[in-house]
Amino acid sequence: MSNDRRDFIKNSLIVLGGAVAAKATGGAFAAVPAPADAASASAPPVPGPSSGPMVPALTADGRLVQVHASAAPKPALAVRQGIPGRKWVMVIDLASCDGCRTCTRACGKMHAIPGDREWIRVFKMQDSPETAPYFFPRPCFHCDNPPCTRVCPVDATFKRQDGTVLIDNERCIGCRFCMAACPYSVRVFNWSRPHDPPEVLTEPYSPEHGTPRRIGTVEKCDFCPDMAEQGMLPACAAACPMAVIYFGDQNEDAVTNSKGETVRLSTLLTDRAGYQYMEELGTKPRVYYLPPKNRMYAPPDRTAAVLGHDVMRRR
Amino acid sequence: MVNGPSVPSASSADGTPPPAPESALARHITTEIGTTLALPRGGERLWILFLLLVITAGAAAYIMQLIYGLSVTGMRDYVSWGVYMTNFVFFIGVSHAGTLISAILRVTNAEWRRPITRMAEGITVFALLVGAPMVIVDMGRPDRLQHVILYGRLNSPILWDVLSVTTYITGSFLYLYVASIPDFAILARQGSTGNTFSVLRLRIYNFFSLGYRGTPQQKHHLERALGTMAVVIIPVAVSVHTVVSWVFGMTLRPGWHSTIFGPYFVIGAIFSGTAGIVLAMAVFRRVYGLEKYLTNRHFRYLGTLLLVFNILYIYFTLSEYLTTWYGGESVDMRLVDMLMGASHFGPLFWGTIVFGLFVPAILLVLPIKKTIAPIVIAAILVNIGMWVKRYLIIIPTMLTPFIDPKAAGATPSYIPTFVEWMITAAAFAFFLLLFTMFAKFLPIISIWETVEGVETLGAERTGVSPELQKLAGKEIQ
Structure with a gap:
């Protein structure tokens, strides 16, 4: 009883401390696009407990509600430390990617990304004139030895214990050294005043989803840690019609794709010769690729139920 | 040696012996050089007005940038650094003039430095x-500048920059000031400058002279202080341009991640700095008729130094690009192809090599002693060339990421906008304005060092006109 009260006071203080518990009312997911919703709803959750303790939180309009612990606003330190016991990892199966860029669009909707930039970018690669071209989706690699966080003069971008590399746009001074330092050109900049949609603007800011965005600051793919915490796949992985993108926890040695296939990470990487892009740079990416081998795939099920109506193939 | 500047007899009230009377030479030099201190007239006023106009336009451009964000520049996600960084590297490079001329030449007892130290510093x-x-x-967020102090992390080369540049600014400001103390004392006495200074101005001079009267003890302290500072400032200056280069060198990007970058940038800095001092000397000599003090000999000596750094820079450039090209790694080759041919950078790169490095070298080798024109032209070419060279170090690498943007249908490019050019012009104007105002406030040629040089070592070794020797000769005998 007294514990409950202490928790309540603590959480209320957190709310008073500046973070608004709009998330508690489900506001954080207002930006989730319909297709991604459909896909993530049809996809099973990331392995791991998706239910947890409920905590009281104060909403923006002054009501006291019970919310899932993971949805409650967190103190700044917790945001910088990450989700305890997790080691998020992504595997991208180049053999199945057909370059439809649904991942890019789903990510764009999820994070309300303006049209001039992409957090996950699909490149058409050709390693040599003799080999077939293939598609190469490139999110942030969330390197274990990140060149970007090392050069940040103010610790605005940081590496968390759960493996993700995030940016605090309330701290970023916009020197863009991290952009120059990233060998994979992942990072993008708010060159002009951002025009976030209203539902995004009402969200409390957290480096875990990067919105509302701010002028003169850097942003990039964040591995959707707020989704992962609730047992859901990142927008790109959930939306992929070809189930190319696997996401999961390295500590559990399991990754899941949009079809709901959960496989053992170590086996997948060993059996299919998984590799990291430009691992010779020593950045130790947390994103693995499966080589583009036998790229003879059946066309995906592009029914509206899975993808929504707006999927268009560019190639 | 004893002919330091003197002060009115009133100041001997504290019991110290009155300093030796001012020599005829000192009076002569003070009068001649002091003419530059007159309030701006005619052409000078127009010049200052022009500079202020350019600075105002630059300020307006910057306000626009503050309102609309960096979107008003040509920079975008792939090319995220542009002419601002080019200007940064360029000006930090030019700043090496002072260290080289003043500190290195002081440490090595090159006496001809005396008339040019003030300008260099x-x-x-x-x-x-x-x-x-x-x-x-x-x-992007200048309003968060304080974060660098509040949250500064030593892991970042930017912090190294902040530390070494602020040390360098403090150090070189002190160095300039300490070397000016005897001249402040001279000006405070107003006497022979040929000017009638306002009371306020005299008070300022008097305040900054710190009661210097040129007593042997004061002189001893001054020389010791300058000797120590000259030694200390050299490694600081080297560190400054080294860490500037490391902002690029510490990244993994092709064209930047080079072990040679530290020394390459330091040599480049001294090279452009020396060219900068040659230009400043040429301008001041022309405008204020200082041919007696800034002689062809000074230009020839500096020309030789410039040639040495010119050759060194050619050597470093060759080492850097030949090894990259010869090794032929694929991403390196994309950069080399862009830089040396298949883009608009090709003409710029080869133009810089030819007109910024080889033509100046030839001009500096020419055995022409009558005129300083070839040396000055070389210095102009070097300064333009070094600005473009820095541009070519920054932009093409930004256009050459490991994952070719073409593979995603993107064609990044960089064309500096009007706002960037305006701010750049304002930066140059501000530099020139500072220099112009400085020349109005302090003698652009160090009076006491020149007097001391001529009186103790002779006009020959100080590099000034022999006319001055005659004046000194009369006085000493």
């Missing part, structure tokens, strides 16, 4: 005052 301070803020101009 001035260039250092002003180039830093213009160069360092270029980073702030480049920042």
